[in-house]
Amino acid sequence: MTNNPEATPPVSTPAEPTAHPDPLDERTFSRVIEPRGAARLPLGDGTWHQLARAYVWVQIISTGTMTLLVLAAAVALQLWLQQTWVWIPAGIILLICLWSLAITPRQARSYGYQLRRDDLVFRRGILWQRMVAVPYGRMQLIDITHGPLDRGFGIAQLKLVTAAAATGVTIPGLTQKAAESLRDTLVDVAETRRTGL
Structure with a gap:
């Protein structure tokens, strides 16, 4: 009998489980920032998922481009006409753009969503806070959109449409993988909730 190492199957030893990160939490911020006041909307229990860090860069580039266009138009009108x-x-628009650039990183970290047993909870805002719970059984459409800049940074936004327009939610700045995973999860859960009605 020849001693061929390829002929004998390798002995399998129990390997340690490799930690596969949740696609909803890849390349995101580490925690949701809450307002500091005592009258804030509490986060409550459960796991909160956040937006992708690339969302901040997309917002900064978009707002910075708008700022430069307004500035260029104002200078052109001043010089030629x-x-x-x-x-x-132009000054009012530039002030708004600069304020938006300054608060974008903190504002992006105030966004969060949580998958609970019966609904998805979405929160956003530091000064003007909003928290919406969308029941899974009421979801009618789940839409993923992304523009050219979003695609360049690998992010997308996911829109949940319900029968009541006021409870519709748009979650911006998800990674493409997270948006697709969240869409598939919500479709599956919504179908089981509707069949259970």
């Missing part, structure tokens, strides 16, 4: 009044609306 000697229109000094243009600095009033």
